[in-house]
Amino acid sequence: MHRHATLVFVFLVLALAVRDVVPPGDLGVTPESVARMRADLEVIARETRPAGSSANVAAREYLRDQLLGLGLAVQEQLWYELDRELVNIVTRIPGENPEGALLVLAHHDSVTRGPGAADDGVGCVAILELARELVAGPPLAQDVLLLLTDGEEIGMLGARTFRDAHPAMADVRAVINIEAMGGAGPLVCFQMSQDNADLARAWARTPHATGSSFAEVVYSLMPNNTDLTRFLGRAPGINLALAGGCSVYHKPWDTPERVEDRALAHTIATLSSLTRSVAGGPWPDELAPARNWFSVPFIGVLDWSETPTEWGLLSVLGLLVVLDAPGTRSRRALAILRGILLALGLLFVALLPAFALGFIFLYTRSGLTGPTSYGEVHAMVALQGLWVAALLVFLGRWSARRPERAELVLEASLGALLVASLAGLFYFVERLGLRGSDALLLRAACTASAFAFLAAQRTHGGARWIVALLLLAPVLTFAPFLAILPQIGSQLEWLAAAMGAALWALLCLLLLPLLVRHADRPVTSPR
Ligand SMILES: [Zn+2]
Numbered sequence: 001m002h003r004h005a006t007l008v009f010v011f012l013v014l015a016l017a018v019r020d021v022v023p024p025g026d027l028g029v030t031p032e033s034v035a036r037m038r039a040d041l042e043v044i045a046r047e048t049r050p051a052g053s054s055a056n057v058a059a060r061e062y063l064r065d066q067l068l069g070l071g072l073a074v075q076e077q078l079w080y081e082l083d084r085e086l087v088n089i090v091t092r093i094p095g096e097n098p099e100g101a102l103l104v105l106a107h108h109d110s111v112t113r114g115p116g117a118a119d120d121g122v123g124c125v126a127i128l129e130l131a132r133e134l135v136a137g138p139p140l141a142q143d144v145l146l147l148l149t150d151g152e153e154i155g156m157l158g159a160r161t162f163r164d165a166h167p168a169m170a171d172v173r174a175v176i177n178i179e180a181m182g183g184a185g186p187l188v189c190f191q192m193s194q195d196n197a198d199l200a201r202a203w204a205r206t207p208h209a210t211g212s213s214f215a216e217v218v219y220s221l222m223p224n225n226t227d228l229t230r231f232l233g234r235a236p237g238i239n240l241a242l243a244g245g246c247s248v249y250h251k252p253w254d255t256p257e258r259v260e261d262r263a264l265a266h267t268i269a270t271l272s273s274l275t276r277s278v279a280g281g282p283w284p285d286e287l288a289p290a291r292n293w294f295s296v297p298f299i300g301v302l303d304w305s306e307t308p309t310e311w312g313l314l315s316v317l318g319l320l321v322v323l324d325a326p327g328t329r330s331r332r333a334l335a336i337l338r339g340i341l342l343a344l345g346l347l348f349v350a351l352l353p354a355f356a357l358g359f360i361f362l363y364t365r366s367g368l369t370g371p372t373s374y375g376e377v378h379a380m381v382a383l384q385g386l387w388v389a390a391l392l393v394f395l396g397r398w399s400a401r402r403p404e405r406a407e408l409v410l411e412a413s414l415g416a417l418l419v420a421s422l423a424g425l426f427y428f429v430e431r432l433g434l435r436g437s438d439a440l441l442l443r444a445a446c447t448a449s450a451f452a453f454l455a456a457q458r459t460h461g462g463a464r465w466i467v468a469l470l471l472l473a474p475v476l477t478f479a480p481f482l483a484i485l486p487q488i489g490s491q492l493e494w495l496a497a498a499m500g501a502a503l504w505a506l507l508c509l510l511l512l513p514l515l516v517r518h519a520d521r522p523v524t525s526p527r
Helices: 003-017 031-044 054-069 117-136 157-165 167-171 197-204 214-221 227-231 261-279 308-324 332-369 374-401 403-430 437-456 463-492 495-515
Strands: 018-022 074-081 084-093 101-107 143-149 172-180 184-192 237-244 292-296 300-304
Touching (some): 031 117, 031 261, 054 074, 054 084, 054 117, 054 143, 074 157, 084 117, 084 157, 101 117, 101 227, 101 261, 117 143, 117 172, 117 261, 143 157, 143 167, 157 167, 167 172, 172 261, 184 197, 184 214, 184 261, 197 261, 197 292, 227 237, 237 261, 374 403, 374 463, 374 495, 463 495
Parallel strands (some): 101 143, 101 172
Antiparallel strands (some): 018 300, 074 084, 184 237
């Protein structure tokens, strides 16, 4: 097949798959707005305020009074549970021609171990600031319901009580939940309901939108839930959380000082923009099915649809690129088979020792109970990273010494591409449950397709930087999960070692084509 035809096909498929590329806009948040949020935070998050505590009563009365001060009608939904009085704060900002309401919520209680400035003080003060903005501006088309829930940390009680017992629930057409795992920005989108196409589009247009469908996979591994869980299946929902600086999560030092100004700014910017676009117009006639999404720094949000057609196209593309590769001109079937075996072999050479290293490290430190501190998982991840770095250095040197052998490595990359593309077939399996991981496969397949094509052209010199740029997207998508791993490590137990190894192996495979030196012989030379 002609090479240019492949190139055209690559770009056609990519153009089909990427529906939206949204450039990051200006945050448009004033210093006064951030200062107001910080002042609110200082009041509500000085001490721990678990549900039912006097500090919690003081905090929620402060939040209520701030809303009353804006001239809003505020309701307190009160009930008794677990031997304590629990109170949700509810207020409605009327729209111009409302046909329902957007529900925006955060929880006002904290854990008993810490003052919860980030979790979820930031959510509360962001909702206050949103109320100030909305009251000061022209009305939106739809109603906006603001809900500050009680008892989230002891079982999402407030969200459940609102859902089951509050009359306003009947109006809810979409849900935005603000949470936190840390006090540093940006505000990350880590979960959306299945019927999310319209929400995904609105979120992608928020300033510096940050997030990834892959985060849903990580989130699903965590034993955590949020208030949004209570609304899934009832209305389309989106879950946003500060994910940086997560060493403060549920700790005594989750104080206002640890919350960054930038985090506050990005939180209100995202919340404000999202609220305006969701409640600013009519509701969609029908809910459109799920879309995958991930953000690329400096570029914006790539919004991937997941239709079987595109998956089919990608799989065909993978095959075409492999068949078109120089190393596979003759004895194609054999070469492809060898490529697949090499790719799998390489994956295991990266994976198994990394897993063994991590497992042995964790075992000698804390036995089979799994990691007991963030530091332990950090050390384990670093150890695994050292192994993968050493492997990459070795492969790079080896391919420089034996350029003719490097062709085999190139085939390995192409084999990986084929594996990734065929993995698209799992699309139909994925539909049964785990969403988010299909985004992972799609991304792997698309990126592998693009780089394999360029590699097949035997890129040298400057062109290698194009390959590097293409690889930046998946590398930047996966690398942050190594940083989140310590956070969830203690819940994963020995699986923490497996997850670290898997992430490192994936990064290794992605970086490989950059290291391979190609043989300087004619493309058409017979083998
Ligand atoms: Zn929380």
